[in-house]
Amino acid sequence: MPGGTQGAPGQQWAPERKGASLFEGPGDPVSAFAGFMEAFESFKAVNDARLAEIERRSADPLTIEKLDRIDTALDEHKKRLDGLALKAARPGLxxxxxxxxxxxxxxxxxxxxxxxxxxxxxxxxxxxxxxxxxxxxxxxxxxxxxxxxxxxxxxxxxxxxxxxxxxxxxxxxxxxxxxxxxxGPAVGWVAETAARPQTAGPTLAELSxxxxxxxxxxxxxxxxxxxxxxxxxxxxxxxxxxxxxxxxxxxxxxxxxxxxxxxxxxxxxxxxxxxxxxxxxxxxxxxxxxxxxxxxxxxxxxxxxxxxxxxxxxxxxxxxxxxxxxxxxxxxxxxxxxxxxxxxxxxxxxxxxxxxxxxxxxxxxxxxxxxxxxxxxxxxxxxxxxxxxxxxxxxxxxxxxxxxxxxxxxxxxxxxxxxxxxxxxxxx
Known part of the structure; x- marks a missing residue:
C-alpha cells in the first residue's frame, strides 16, 4: 500500500479530496445509508492495511491519517443518517x-x-x-x-x-x-401429606x-x-x-x-x-x-x-x-x-x-x-x-x-x- 492512499480494489474515497464535503449527494435516508455503508467498507479496507503494516514493521503515518479521516467521516455519516431517520419518523401532533x-x-x-x-x-x-x-x-x-x-x-x-x-x-x-x-418469602419442598410450616414473610425496601x-x-x-x-x-x-x-x-x-x-x-x-x-x-x-x-x-x-x-x-x-x-x-x-x-x-x-x-x-x-x-x-x-x-x-x-x-x-x-x-x- 504505497503512500497509504489506496483502499480496496476499485474503491475511491471522497474525503481524500482536500476540502471536499462529506455530505455531497441527495439528502434522503436511502442515499445517506448507502454512503454510510460505503464509508464503512472503506474504513475496513484501510484498517486491514494498517494491521498488515503493523505486522510487517510499523504502520505508515499516511495510512493512520487516512484511517482517522475515514473514521471521522463514518461518525458524521451516522449522525446525518440518524437525523434523517428521526425526521422521517416524527409523528404529527x-x-x-x-x-x-x-x-x-x-x-x-x-x-x-x-x-x-x-x-x-x-x-x-x-x-x-x-x-x-x-x-x-x-x-x-x-x-x-x-x-x-x-x-x-x-x-x-x-x-x-x-x-x-x-x-x-x-x-x-x-x-x-x-x-x-x-x-423473598421462604420456600421449601414437602411431602404430599406432610405438615406445612409457616414461611417467613418477604422483606421489603423502597426506592424513591x-x-x-x-x-x-x-x-x-x-x-x-x-x-x-x-x-x-x-x-x-x-x-x-x-x-x-x-x-x-x-x-x-x-x-x-x-x-x-x-x-x-x-x-x-x-x-x-x-x-x-x-x-x-x-x-x-x-x-x-x-x-x-x-x-x-x-x-x-x-x-x-x-x-x-x-x-x-x-x-x-x-x-x-x-x-x-x-x-x-x-x-x-x-x-x-x-x-x-x-x-x-x-x-x-x-x-x-x-x-x-x-x-x-x-x-x-x-x-x-x-x-x-x-x-x-x-x-x-x-x-x-x-x-x-x-x-x-x-x-x-x-x-x-x-x-x-x-x-x-x-x-x-x-x-x-x-x-x-x-x-x-x-x-x-
Missing amino acids: AAEDDRRSGEARREHKAAFAAYVRAGRDDALKGIEAKALSAGSPADGGYLVPEETEREIVRRLSALSPIRRIAGSRQVSGSVYRKPFSVA FQTMELYAMPAATGVLLDDAAVDIDQWIAEEVEVAFAEQEGTAFVSGDGVNKPKGFLAYPQVADASWSWGSLGRLVTGVNAGFPATGASDVLIDLVYALKAGYRQNATFVMSRKTQAAIRKLKDADGNYLWQPPASIGADATLMNFPLVEAEDMPSIASAGAAIAFGDFRRGYLVVDRLGVRVLRDPYSAKPYVLFYTTKRVGGGVQDFEAIKLLAFAAS
Missing part, C-alpha cells in the same frame, strides 16, 4: 389522543394559542378551573395542550440516548416510590425517585407570533427538545441527584466479583487508558458474560463516540470486526451482536473511568416524568423578544443494580 374529547382538545389548544400569541389567559384559567386543576400562581405558567406534551416526550425519547433505552413511568406527584423485595424541574427559555419575535401559519405547539416542541435532551442526557449518565436526576455512573462502583445491591459491578481492562496488547476483545466478552442471562438477552452497550471509534478497529479471533454498522435505516450499530447506543456524556477511554456500560437499561434505569409541561410568557425581560419559560419535571435513577455492568480502562 394531533395523533392518538384518547384521553379527552376533540372539542375539549380544540378548546385548550385555541386558549393556549391565544395566551402564547397575545398573552390573553382568561380562557386558560377557565379550562384549568373546569378540570379541577390545582392551577398555578400568577407567575407559574399554564399547562401546554396534551398533544404538545406528548410530542415533547416523543422527541426527547428520540434525542436523549438513555431515555430511549431506559424504563419510564409517568406520575402526578413529585415523588415516585417503588418497593422491592430484599429477600424525586422529580426535578428542567427548564428551557425559547424566544420569539412579535412577527412570528403574529403569523397565523406558524403552528405554535410545534414551534415550542421544536425549540425545547434539544435543550431538554442535552440536559437529560448528562443527568441520566452522571447527574449527582442534587436538583437533577441521579445518573447511573454516580452510584458506587465495586469489583464485580464482590458486587452487592446498591452498587454497580465494575470490570477493568487491566491497562490504564487502553486495551491489553493481546486479547483486546476478551475484555468485552468478559463484560457481556458478567451480566446474567435474563438481563443479557435485552442488553445494550452504551459508550461515547471516541470510545466507539476505538472499538471499531477490533476483530475477533476469526478476523471479523466486532463492530457492525446498522442493518437498516434508523437501526443501531451493533457490537458483538448487541445494540450500541452513543452517549457523549460517557467518560473517554483516556480518563481511566467506566467508559463502557452494558446492561438491560429498561430494567436497570428508570426515568420518571411528572405529568404536565408548563409555559410562562414573558414579554418584558428581553424586549422586543418574547420569552417562553418552559418547565417540566423529571427524575431518574437505578432501579435494578444487577441489570447494568461497567467496564473501566484501568489497571485495577
Whole structure:
C-alpha cells in the first residue's frame, strides 16, 4: 500500500479530496445509508492495511491519517443518517389522543394559542378551573395542550440516548416510590401429606425517585407570533427538545441527584466479583487508558458474560463516540470486526451482536473511568416524568423578544443494580 492512499480494489474515497464535503449527494435516508455503508467498507479496507503494516514493521503515518479521516467521516455519516431517520419518523401532533374529547382538545389548544400569541389567559384559567386543576400562581405558567406534551416526550425519547433505552413511568406527584423485595418469602419442598410450616414473610425496601424541574427559555419575535401559519405547539416542541435532551442526557449518565436526576455512573462502583445491591459491578481492562496488547476483545466478552442471562438477552452497550471509534478497529479471533454498522435505516450499530447506543456524556477511554456500560437499561434505569409541561410568557425581560419559560419535571435513577455492568480502562 504505497503512500497509504489506496483502499480496496476499485474503491475511491471522497474525503481524500482536500476540502471536499462529506455530505455531497441527495439528502434522503436511502442515499445517506448507502454512503454510510460505503464509508464503512472503506474504513475496513484501510484498517486491514494498517494491521498488515503493523505486522510487517510499523504502520505508515499516511495510512493512520487516512484511517482517522475515514473514521471521522463514518461518525458524521451516522449522525446525518440518524437525523434523517428521526425526521422521517416524527409523528404529527394531533395523533392518538384518547384521553379527552376533540372539542375539549380544540378548546385548550385555541386558549393556549391565544395566551402564547397575545398573552390573553382568561380562557386558560377557565379550562384549568373546569378540570379541577390545582392551577398555578400568577407567575407559574399554564399547562401546554396534551398533544404538545406528548410530542415533547416523543422527541426527547428520540434525542436523549438513555431515555430511549431506559424504563419510564409517568406520575402526578413529585415523588415516585417503588418497593422491592430484599429477600423473598421462604420456600421449601414437602411431602404430599406432610405438615406445612409457616414461611417467613418477604422483606421489603423502597426506592424513591424525586422529580426535578428542567427548564428551557425559547424566544420569539412579535412577527412570528403574529403569523397565523406558524403552528405554535410545534414551534415550542421544536425549540425545547434539544435543550431538554442535552440536559437529560448528562443527568441520566452522571447527574449527582442534587436538583437533577441521579445518573447511573454516580452510584458506587465495586469489583464485580464482590458486587452487592446498591452498587454497580465494575470490570477493568487491566491497562490504564487502553486495551491489553493481546486479547483486546476478551475484555468485552468478559463484560457481556458478567451480566446474567435474563438481563443479557435485552442488553445494550452504551459508550461515547471516541470510545466507539476505538472499538471499531477490533476483530475477533476469526478476523471479523466486532463492530457492525446498522442493518437498516434508523437501526443501531451493533457490537458483538448487541445494540450500541452513543452517549457523549460517557467518560473517554483516556480518563481511566467506566467508559463502557452494558446492561438491560429498561430494567436497570428508570426515568420518571411528572405529568404536565408548563409555559410562562414573558414579554418584558428581553424586549422586543418574547420569552417562553418552559418547565417540566423529571427524575431518574437505578432501579435494578444487577441489570447494568461497567467496564473501566484501568489497571485495577
